Amino acid sequence: MPKALERRQKLRSDLIFAAERMIADRGLSGLKTRDLAREIGCANGAVYNLVEDMDELILRVGSRTLHRLDEALSAAERAGEPSPQETLVRIALAYCDFAAKNLQLWRALFEHRMEADKTVPDWSIDDQMQLFRHIYVPLATLFPKRGADELGITARSLFSAVHGMVALGLEQKLVAVPLPALREEIAGLVRAMIDGLIARAERSHAAAAP
Known part of the structure; x- marks a missing residue:
């Protein structure tokens, strides 16, 4: 598997796990893109390179x-x-x-x-x-x-x-x-x-x- 694709898949998994933890701690209203990006170590805009939108992320969780x-x-x-x-x-x-x-x-x-x-x-x-x-x-x-x-x-x-x-x-x-x-x-x-x-x-x- 190319390293770039492997890194993207890992970041995507990290994003879903981070969103899961955030919802568990704060509820759905506490899910914030900037906090997710900071937790997984990427730019805010990069979140939407990993999932289509917040709807998809919430559905994955x-x-x-x-x-x-x-x-x-x-x-x-x-x-x-x-x-x-x-x-x-x-x-x-x-x-x-x-x-x-x-x-x-x-x-x-x-x-x-x-x-x-x-x-x-x-x-x-x-x-x-x-x-x-x-x-x-x-x-x-x-x-x-x-x-x-x-x-x-x-x-x-x-x-x-x-x-x-x-x-x-x-x-x-x-x-x-x-x-x-x-x-x-x-x-x-x-x-x-x-x-x-x-x-x-x-x-x-x-x-x-x-």
Whole structure:
């Protein structure tokens, strides 16, 4: 590999790691080009020779965050009994724990907004969509007669409910909830939602029976 290309790749990696540390310490609003350039030892303008723009840099950091979250959810899947209900509970709790331990990086996933005329690149969308398999697979086991589209909607609904509780519970204002209590409430919510979905499916099956 030519030394110039090798140096550029190293600077690009250094830039992404520096941005990750900066977001973790200061939040997304604390990410500054001049500070990044100073930390990796390059001129301000050289940052944009390494990434297209700040959107790409933030998405690259987000990709690293999503990969770590994916690992945490995978570990939660393997950590207990194979019951799909309890697997979904463990996944929800792992999501909560990850958010609490990586608060600023987790917030950045949802706070970042692309400019109106720009679209999220495919590689970033793929990173996001891969995570839904952790919810989709247990739901498919619970509801084998549901189609892919219906399961996808249910998976997103379940995620939205858990995400909302995590976002409000970890808010560092009046609505903040102690983490042990938040985990207990999330576990109760997931079990209640699954119980309700099972009961509804059973009623539909009974109504359709001759």
